[in-house]
Amino acid sequence: MRLRFLAVLLALAMAAGVGAQPNAASSAKKDKPKAAAVKKGVRPAWAELTAEQQATLAPLKNDWDTLEPERRQKWIQIAKRYPRMKPLEQERVQRRMQMWANLSPEQRRQARENYKQLAKAKRPANKDLRQAWAEYQALPPQERENLVPSPSTGPRRSKPAN
Amino acid sequence: MLAVAAFGIYRWQESQRLAEVVEIDTQLLTDDLPIDAYLDRGFQNFLKKRAAEQ
Numbered sequence: 001m002r003l004r005f006l007a008v009l010l011a012l013a014m015a016a017g018v019g020a021q022p023n024a025a026s027s028a029k030k031d032k033p034k035a036a037a038v039k040k041g042v043r044p045a046w047a048e049l050t051a052e053q054q055a056t057l058a059p060l061k062n063d064w065d066t067l068e069p070e071r072r073q074k075w076i077q078i079a080k081r082y083p084r085m086k087p088l089e090q091e092r093v094q095r096r097m098q099m100w101a102n103l104s105p106e107q108r109r110q111a112r113e114n115y116k117q118l119a120k121a122k123r124p125a126n127k128d129l130r131q132a133w134a135e136y137q138a139l140p141p142q143e144r145e146n147l148v149p150s151p152s153t154g155p156r157r158s159k160p161a162n
Numbered sequence: 163m164l165a166v167a168a169f170g171i172y173r174w175q176e177s178q179r180l181a182e183v184v185e186i187d188t189q190l191l192t193d194d195l196p197i198d199a200y201l202d203r204g205f206q207n208f209l210k211k212r213a214a215e216q
Contacts (some may be wrong), residue, residue, distance in 0.1 A: 070180065077184040078191070089192035096191050103201075111200040112186050115193075118200075118209070126194040129209075133199050136208045147204035147211075 038065045044072060056082045059098040067101075075101075 046064040049057065056079040057064070064072070082090060100108070124132070136144065190197060199205050 073180060074184050074187065077180070078188055081184075081188055085192060092193075093191045096197055100187070100191060100197060103197075107201055111190060111197060112183075114200045114203075114206050115186060115190055117206070121210075121213070124209075124213075129195055129199075132209060132212060133195055133205065136202075136205050139208075144204045147207045149203060149207060 039068065042067075042069050042072070044076070049076075053079045057097070059094060060101055063098070063101055071101075 042065075046054070046061060053076060054061070057075055060067075060075060067075070078093070082093065085093065103111070123129075136147075139147075190200065193200075
């Protein structure tokens with residue numbers, strides 16, 4: 001009897017775990033793009049945010065009602081960290097917030113994945129990274145195109161829109 | 163009892179996942195490199211080749 005109880009508990013926990021996996025399929029379901037319709041009754045509504053949260057998240061005001069609950073919670077958590085950021089970081093957050101929110105779930109997943117990969121592979125110094133980005137952007141378009149892995153050799157993911 | 167335990171585990175896993183997303187999104191939003199750099203697979207390849215050459 002006790003064994004059966006434990007087996008059922010384990011099965012339920014595993015089922016919950018599968019549901020919580022951050023794979024593309026589940027995040028795509030939960031993390032709808034900006035084009036998603038207004039989500040009625042989802043909280044917190046924009047009006048329920050504090051004045052401070054509204055000021056920090058102002059670039060998202062027009063899109064707030066289309067965000068899934070989980071994404072609203074994420075932005076609230078980021079807003080909590082905002083006062084502790086350096087002025088330059090705050091300025092970047094303000095500038096990038098809307099662009100980030102407007103990316104498709106697949107693009108956000110890809111950016112996170114690339115960020116993690118770079119961190120894993122002994123991330124170069126910020127100065128070197130900035131320089132590398134400048135050099136890369138200065139390459140002729142054809143040369144840059146040649147650096148994009150072909151679908152047969154690269155990861156099986158769609159090329160994001162720029 | 164069983165349902166409460168399973169729900170508790172589920173909620174904990176969800177909160178862990180949210181914390182991870184908040185952490186990495188904060189880093190991406192404040193990073194020295196623009197978000198475009200992390201969306202550009204050509205640039206990711208460029209960095210790999212550069213690192214291999216050094």
